[in-house]
Every structure is written in C-alpha cells, then in structure tokens.
Amino acid sequence: MPSMDLFALIDESGRVIEWGRPAEELFGRAAEDAIGRPVTTLMSELAAEGPWGREGSQDGTSVLVRPVLRDNSVLWQVLAAADSPSRRGEAILSALFAQFPVGLHVLDERLRVVRGSAMSSSCCYEPAEHLVGKHFTEVYSFADPLEEGVTARRVLEHGEPVVKRIVRGAHRPGRCRRRIFSVSYFRLEDPAGRAIGLLMATADVTEHEKSEERRAILDKIRTQVGPQPTVGTVCRDVVDAIVPAFAGAAVVDVVEAIVRGEEPPLIPAQQDTPLRHAAFQGAVSPIPVGDVRPLPSGTPFSGVLSDLQPRLIRLDEDSSWLAADAARADLINRSGANSLIVAPLSLHGRALGVVTFYRDRRQDSFDEEDLAVASAVCAHAALCIDNASRYMREWVVALTVQHRLLPEHPAKQASLDVTHLHVPDPEGGGAWYDVIDLPGARTALIVGEVTGRGITAAITMGLLRTAIHTLAALDLQADELLARLSDTTTRLAAAYAAMPPADLPHLEPITAACAIVIYDPVDLTCTIARAGLPEPVLILPDGTSDSLSVPLGPFLAETSNAPFPATTTDLPSGSTLVMGTAALADEVLAPSGRLRPLLGSLGKRSQADVCADIANELAGGEALLLLAHTKPLPVERVLTRDLPAGPEAAPVARAAVRDQLRVWGTDDETAYNTELIASELVGNAVRYGAPPLKLRLINGRLLTCEVSDGATSTPRVRHARTVDETGRGLFIIASLAEQWGTRHQTHGKSVWAELAPETPTVVR
Structure with a gap:
C-alpha cells in the first residue's frame, strides 16, 4: 500500500483541527489560517480563489477520507497518497514541458x-x-x-x-x-x-528538410538530364528539372561554337564570345530563345566565364551592375527576383556557357549551401552538353557524308520520270535510292536502308551503294543482284565485327534492307525483288492503286541463306511505280494508310507536289520515297527480227541492221561497226547457241545490238593466234563497243553490245 500523508483532520462538528503540509502546498493556506475554521467555509473560500496548485494549474491529488476514534470521539482523517498516479503524472508533465x-x-x-x-x-x-x-x-x-x-x-x-x-x-x-x-x-x-x-x-526541421530538398534536386538532375542528341535538348531538360524545385526561374546560355559542333573556347573566354540563349523556364524572358549575343562586360555573367567561379548575388546588397545589362535587368524586374546565382558551364578548362538561377520575393533567398547545389547541377549539365556537342559534330559529319553519297539528281531517263522524297533523320541515317541505266534501255530502280544512325550508318550506306553499282554493271537479274548484295553486306558485317571497339564506338550489328525493280520499256514489264522493305505500289493511269504482290525475302546479311524470289509483272504505259522504306509502310504504302489517298492524285498533280504533301504529313524520322512514272520506248526506235538457225542468219541480220540504221540516220562509222557486231553475235549464236534466234536493235540513250538464243552457255573473250581462223569474234566486239555483256533469262540468254554514235540518231 502506498505511503499516505496527512492532508487534514476534521472533528465531529466539521471544524479543521489539523492542517497538513500537502494541504498547505495545494491550497496555499498556512495551518494557522485553516485550523479552527469550518471546513465548508474554508472550501468555499478556496474555490473562489482558484485555480490551486503549482504553476497555476489544478492538482488532481488523490485523497482518502476515513473515520478514526480518538478520546471517544469520531474524527475524520483526510490523507494524501505521497506517490499517487496524479502526482507522478504531474511530475512527468512538468519535466516534459520544462525540458x-x-x-x-x-x-x-x-x-x-x-x-x-x-x-x-x-x-x-x-x-x-x-x-x-x-x-x-x-x-x-x-x-x-x-x-x-x-x-x-x-x-x-x-x-x-x-x-x-x-x-x-x-x-x-x-x-x-x-x-x-x-x-x-x-x-x-x-x-x-x-x-x-x-x-x-x-x-x-528546416535544416533537415532543406538538405533533403537539395539532395532530391541533384537526384532529379541526374535522372532527368542525360545523354541527348542536341545541346538545346539538354538545356531544356536542365531548366525543366530545376524550376520550380530549386529556383523560380532559370536561364541557360551556351557558347555558340558548341551549338555548331565546334570546340568551345579555352578559359579565360574573351569578352566578345557570342552566347546563344538556349533555354529558359519561369517568368517571361525579354530575350528570345535562340538569340545570339556576347555577354556585357562588367557583369557577374561575363566574370563567370573568365574565372569559372560561381557567384551568389543578393540584389538588395549589390545591383549596380544592372545598368550594364538592360535585358537581364528587365528580367529581374519582371520576375521580382530577390537573389540569383550565376554558375559556369565548363569542362576540361573550356567554357561551355552560363546558367543563371533566380528566386523571387515569394521564395527564400539563395545561401551558400544553394551555391554548392547550383555548382553540382552545372557540373552534371556541362558533361551532358559536352556529350551532345560531340554527338552534334558526328551528326554534322554523318549528314554531310550521307548527302554526298546520295545522288543529287537522278539521271534523265527517256522511259521514266523519276521523283524522290527523302526526309533525313535529324541524327543521320542510312536510307538511299538509285536509278541505274541498264543495257537494252532498261532501268534499275533501287531503294535501300541501313538501320542505325550516325556516321557508321552513312558510311555503310555508301559502301552498299558502291557495291550495287558494280554489280549492276554485270547485268544481273533483280533476285541475283540482291543475293550478291547480301553477300557483300555479310562480308562488311564481318569486317566491322573484327575491328577494335574504339574504332567504331556504339556499333550495332548491321541490318540492311533493299528493294530492286528492273523496268523494261520495250516489253513494258518490271521485275521486282525485295529484302525487308514493303511491297511497291502501282498507280494506274486512271488513278487506282494496287500493291504489287512480291514475296518478301530476308534482310541483307541474314544467315538463313534464304533466296530472294523475284516477280515479273506487266507495267501499263503511263502508270507510276511507288517504292519506299519501312517508315512509310503503314502510312503511305499500306492500302489502309492515312496518306495512301495522296498517291491516287498522281494522275492529276505532279509527283513533286504529291511528295511535298506527304512530307508535310509525316510524323518524323527518316523516310525515303521513290516515284517513277513510266513511258514506253516508241516502237519506231526498236527493231526486232527473228533469225533462222543456220549460217544464213548472219547476212539476214546484217541487212536488217543496215536498213534500220539508214532509217535512223546513223553515221557511217557507227553503222559499219554495228553491222559488224551484229554479224559476230549472230555467228556465235549459230555456232555455240541453240534456236530460236532473235535480233533486237534499240535506239535509246545508246545504240544497243542484242542477239538472243536458247542456250545457257556464257561466251568468253579468247585471244586467237595469228594462224587461227576463228576465236576473234568477241574480241572484235569488245574493241568496237562501249561495253558488252550477257544477260541470262528464264529460257536462254542474250548477248548485247552498246555503241555511242558520233552523231545523234534521228528517227524518220
């Protein structure tokens, strides 16, 4: 049982006869003021005087009232527990509120x-x-x-x-x-x-929360500001990350040289170094984004570029420099700034630019710890800007290389009107096209694409273009052209893989696609083979369109060794062939594409206008479209003659050539050479070929003499000895013709030779 202290002792009449120390402490009345008085009167007085107790608060002290017998009288004893819960609670509260x-x-x-x-x-x-x-x-x-x-x-x-x-x-x-x-x-x-x-x-918790906010800002900068393809994108990411979390407004000015992909200046930067206003966030800036001007001398901004030391400026203490920079003075007035931090963007002793942080009167002024945060933000931003600048230099080189490697204007074709649309990738890509003259007035239309971006994709594209030009000179069919090009791509990929990583950084495995169309204006047909690119579209003269069903071959350099199937289809005169890269598959080339109706207007509008409309509607990324409007070769410019299978074929061919060249007005030397070439080609066909034999003479860009037979053997040049009576036919042809070759067909072959007349031929 807890110990008890005497609070008071009351007799039978209700008078106080003892007044203990707990009562004195609780009510503030001494014993001599309480003893002898009626307890009811005393309690009424004390109630009116309240509150009671220590420190001005009422005490909830626990008491015990019990009767006691003394001298045959019953007294009432009021006891207070010395360690009562209320006393302990009061002691605890007193300690809490005090300490x-x-x-x-x-x-x-x-x-x-x-x-x-x-x-x-x-x-x-x-x-x-x-x-x-x-x-x-x-x-x-x-x-x-x-x-x-x-x-x-x-x-x-x-x-x-x-x-x-x-x-x-x-x-x-x-x-x-x-x-x-x-x-x-x-x-x-x-x-x-x-x-x-x-x-x-x-x-x-001001200091703790401020520390957490600064840490969060740096984490946000590291996660939101990273590798970007352009300097402007990095600068916009910086101001978006720090406003309003760290500053009410922020401005990034970068040295103009790095925007152009050049080396930034060494420290100290010259006062007249031009800076580009690259990004802004916050109040309305009086300086438009993209504006280029040097920083005024005598201001904190120009000083930062000289010594690379950040500056904390409290405008209520130092604002005299504003007279030298009216534009920024206007910005400070508009934003209501109370302080600002000017911090340098620098790396490896070179000046990249300046970042300015503003806080208005609704925010706390910057302090020294904020200065450290601003410096850390700028250090990370400078690294990202430097990476973007290096990427930009590579991008400039890549675009230059791609531009130089692409044909500026397709060669004029007698049987085709060709227009192309090329939307380059902002980072440089590997799309290309080609229009290559082939023997027999035929034309090869080629669209290709190398995946990836940058200088590596551009160089790879150039190598494949060179390869396909070389292969096209062999007069191969479309499917064989793709197969040989795929072999070349495979060897190129193996060569890349063997290079040290430092030689070709960020190199990805080569993936290339290509589609080849060979158009014959004499037969009005086209042979198509494709590897990875969408099906071409045929726009008929009446404006209707249809996708040409061509089996899809594998991408170039794939290891499956799958064939590249080719399809030959009729191509009506006045129709338009449309080829494109994968980026146009859904929007332009697909039957349900949203831009497909634009192709239907080709009969009423020019190809250039249609290409311009498509370019305006494209969402972005590299895209290449090739449009070829077909025109037949006039029948009067083509001679076709079936020949007998015996020795009499040669004189028949010579006579036919002689008569036709006379009609075309060919000069005598060309006529003589063509007649001799036709005689030798027919002689070889009779001796080593198989019927049926056919002679075809085409008056196109060049004069082509072509003899077909049913055999598949390939002729070759032989160097006959002086005593040999035969073996000089192809040697003579090679000496007289600009070029000659063999083209294998489904049944048999054609041996052709091309001559350039000294005077233009005239059809009469």
Whole structure:
C-alpha cells in the first residue's frame, strides 16, 4: 500500500483541527489560517480563489477520507497518497514541458493555447507566457493557416492523430528564410472519453528538410538530364528539372561554337564570345530563345566565364551592375527576383556557357549551401552538353557524308520520270535510292536502308551503294543482284565485327534492307525483288492503286541463306511505280494508310507536289520515297527480227541492221561497226547457241545490238593466234563497243553490245 500523508483532520462538528503540509502546498493556506475554521467555509473560500496548485494549474491529488476514534470521539482523517498516479503524472508533465526538446502546446476545444513548453519559445520566437490564449495558427504563422486549422479540427472531432506533418511557415519580414516544422496532433480526453482539447507537438526541421530538398534536386538532375542528341535538348531538360524545385526561374546560355559542333573556347573566354540563349523556364524572358549575343562586360555573367567561379548575388546588397545589362535587368524586374546565382558551364578548362538561377520575393533567398547545389547541377549539365556537342559534330559529319553519297539528281531517263522524297533523320541515317541505266534501255530502280544512325550508318550506306553499282554493271537479274548484295553486306558485317571497339564506338550489328525493280520499256514489264522493305505500289493511269504482290525475302546479311524470289509483272504505259522504306509502310504504302489517298492524285498533280504533301504529313524520322512514272520506248526506235538457225542468219541480220540504221540516220562509222557486231553475235549464236534466234536493235540513250538464243552457255573473250581462223569474234566486239555483256533469262540468254554514235540518231 502506498505511503499516505496527512492532508487534514476534521472533528465531529466539521471544524479543521489539523492542517497538513500537502494541504498547505495545494491550497496555499498556512495551518494557522485553516485550523479552527469550518471546513465548508474554508472550501468555499478556496474555490473562489482558484485555480490551486503549482504553476497555476489544478492538482488532481488523490485523497482518502476515513473515520478514526480518538478520546471517544469520531474524527475524520483526510490523507494524501505521497506517490499517487496524479502526482507522478504531474511530475512527468512538468519535466516534459520544462525540458523536452520539442515544442509542446496544450490546446483547448477552440484550439487556443492553454499551456506551452519551454521549447515553444524557440519555435515561435515568443515567450511561452505570451502564447496562452492565442489561436495556435497565430502563434506559428503557417503559410496556409486555414489548412492547418482544418487538420487540427479533424483530429479533435474524430480522434485519429496526425503525426509528423511537414508544414511550411509564412515569410516573416526581416527574415530571409522561412521555417519548416514537423507538427503532430493528439486528442486529449476526459475519463468519460469526451474531447477536451489537443496536444500539439512541433519541431523545427528546416535544416533537415532543406538538405533533403537539395539532395532530391541533384537526384532529379541526374535522372532527368542525360545523354541527348542536341545541346538545346539538354538545356531544356536542365531548366525543366530545376524550376520550380530549386529556383523560380532559370536561364541557360551556351557558347555558340558548341551549338555548331565546334570546340568551345579555352578559359579565360574573351569578352566578345557570342552566347546563344538556349533555354529558359519561369517568368517571361525579354530575350528570345535562340538569340545570339556576347555577354556585357562588367557583369557577374561575363566574370563567370573568365574565372569559372560561381557567384551568389543578393540584389538588395549589390545591383549596380544592372545598368550594364538592360535585358537581364528587365528580367529581374519582371520576375521580382530577390537573389540569383550565376554558375559556369565548363569542362576540361573550356567554357561551355552560363546558367543563371533566380528566386523571387515569394521564395527564400539563395545561401551558400544553394551555391554548392547550383555548382553540382552545372557540373552534371556541362558533361551532358559536352556529350551532345560531340554527338552534334558526328551528326554534322554523318549528314554531310550521307548527302554526298546520295545522288543529287537522278539521271534523265527517256522511259521514266523519276521523283524522290527523302526526309533525313535529324541524327543521320542510312536510307538511299538509285536509278541505274541498264543495257537494252532498261532501268534499275533501287531503294535501300541501313538501320542505325550516325556516321557508321552513312558510311555503310555508301559502301552498299558502291557495291550495287558494280554489280549492276554485270547485268544481273533483280533476285541475283540482291543475293550478291547480301553477300557483300555479310562480308562488311564481318569486317566491322573484327575491328577494335574504339574504332567504331556504339556499333550495332548491321541490318540492311533493299528493294530492286528492273523496268523494261520495250516489253513494258518490271521485275521486282525485295529484302525487308514493303511491297511497291502501282498507280494506274486512271488513278487506282494496287500493291504489287512480291514475296518478301530476308534482310541483307541474314544467315538463313534464304533466296530472294523475284516477280515479273506487266507495267501499263503511263502508270507510276511507288517504292519506299519501312517508315512509310503503314502510312503511305499500306492500302489502309492515312496518306495512301495522296498517291491516287498522281494522275492529276505532279509527283513533286504529291511528295511535298506527304512530307508535310509525316510524323518524323527518316523516310525515303521513290516515284517513277513510266513511258514506253516508241516502237519506231526498236527493231526486232527473228533469225533462222543456220549460217544464213548472219547476212539476214546484217541487212536488217543496215536498213534500220539508214532509217535512223546513223553515221557511217557507227553503222559499219554495228553491222559488224551484229554479224559476230549472230555467228556465235549459230555456232555455240541453240534456236530460236532473235535480233533486237534499240535506239535509246545508246545504240544497243542484242542477239538472243536458247542456250545457257556464257561466251568468253579468247585471244586467237595469228594462224587461227576463228576465236576473234568477241574480241572484235569488245574493241568496237562501249561495253558488252550477257544477260541470262528464264529460257536462254542474250548477248548485247552498246555503241555511242558520233552523231545523234534521228528517227524518220
């Protein structure tokens, strides 16, 4: 049983006969003022005088009243427990409110302060005794007092506590920084469970929260600002990441040289170094993005480029330099800035630019720790800008290489009107096209694409173009051309793979696609083979369109060794053949593509206008489209003659050639050479070939003499000895013709030779 102290002793008449020390301490009455007086009178006086107890608060001391027998009289003894729970609770509360390192406030039902701890003064800048009776939002001057009042009232009504709520204080005049508090609310209840107020605990967490904010800003910069293809994109990412988290406004100015892919200047940079206004976020800037001008001398901005030292400027202390920079003075006035940080963008002793951070009067002014954060932001941004500048230099080279390797204008064709649309990739790509003259007035239309970007894709594209020009000179069929080109691509990929990684950084495995169409204006046919590219589209003279069904072959350099099937189809005169890269498959070449109807207007509008409309509608990325409007070779410019299978074929051929060249007005020397070539070709066909034999003479860009037979053997040049009577036919042909060759067909072959007349031929 706990020890008990005598509180008071009352006789049978109700008078106080003893008054103990606990009573003196509780009521503040000495024993001589209480003894002898009626207890009811004494209690009434004490009630009127209240509150009782220490520190001005009522004491909930536990007492025990019991009768005791003394001298045959019954007295009433009032005892106080020396270690009662209420006394212990009061001792604990006294220690908390006096020593606990957190501001404690007892709030009544109207959220007014009833009692405050010693730490309340440091949190509120006011003595604890001045807080009593004030609404708690007046004590702390929160940035949003209405929201805090709603939160506290909710705890009072529902009883669910709110713990460690981060609350920002309002800006106080004369202070450069606003405070941040961690606030907790707990409901106080009486023994019956009714709400009688709140216990509010507050802690100043300004430094901790500021440190966390700075760490979050640096993490955001590292995650949101990374490798980008252009300097401008990096600069925009920087201002987007730091506004408004770190600054109310931010400006990035970069040295103009790096935007053009050139080396930035060494430190110290010259005063007249031009800078580009690359990115801005925040208030309206008086300097348009893209504006190029040197920084005015005598300002913090020009000083930063000289010594690479960041500067913290408080405008209420130093604003004399604004007279030298009217544009930035206007920006400061518009944004209402109270301070700014000017930090350099630099790397390896070279100046890349300047970043300026602004804070307005609604924000805390910058301090020295913010200066360190700004420097870290600029260090990361400078690295990304340098990478983008290096990428830009490679991009400029890649675009230059691709531009030089692509044909500027297709060669004029007598039987085709060719127009192309090339939308280059901003980072440089590997799409290409070619229009190659073939023997017999035929034309090869080629569209190709190398995956990837940059200088490697452009160089690979150039190598494949060179290879296909070389292969086309062999007069191969479309499917065989693709097969040989695939072999070349495979060897090229193996050569790349064997190179040291430093020679070709970021090199990906080569993937290339190609489609080849060989158009014959005499037969009005085209032979198509494709590897990885979409099917060509045929636009008929009446405007209707149809996709040409061509089996899809594998991509070039694939290891499957699958064949490249070819399809030969009729091509009506006046129709248009449309070929394109994979980027156009869905929007232009597919029957349901949204831009497919534009192709239907080719009969009414020029190919250039249609290409321009398609270019305006494309979403982006590299795309290449080739349009070829077909025209037949006039029948009067072609001679076709079936020949007998015996020795009489040669004189028949010579006579036919002689008569036709006379009609065309060919010069005598060309006519003589052509007649001799025709005789030798027919002689070889009779001797080594097989029927049927056919002679074809074509008056196109060059004069072509062609003899077909049913054998598949390939003729070759022989060097006959002086005593040999035969073996000089092809040697003579090779000496007289510009070029000659053999073209294998489904049944048999054609041996041809081309001559360039000294005077233009005229059809009469």
